Amino acid sequence: MTSFIGIFPINNPRYVVYTAINYPKKPTESNQRMTGAVVNAPLVKNIIYEMIKILNLPSYRHDNFIKADIKQFYKPGYAFL
Secondary structure, X not given: OEEEEEEEOOOOOOEEEEEEEOXXXXXXXXXXXXXXXXXXXXXXXXXXXXXXXXXOOOOOOHXXXXXXXXXXXXXXXXXXX
């Protein structure tokens, strides 16, 4: 089983997307392990993009993420940044 969980928007989480896949199929030409990051993360990303469209949520400019101070989202000692 593989799984992955994502939240959005990251600066004010309102939605959680969780996926779990039993017995993920491995492409025959691939030597990569079937993990949540490989199998489920792209699925979660696509689900979030579709939710943004369906819910008509405002888009964010990419440069806003670059300028964001991620330390404001974590209490000191909970994350190494």
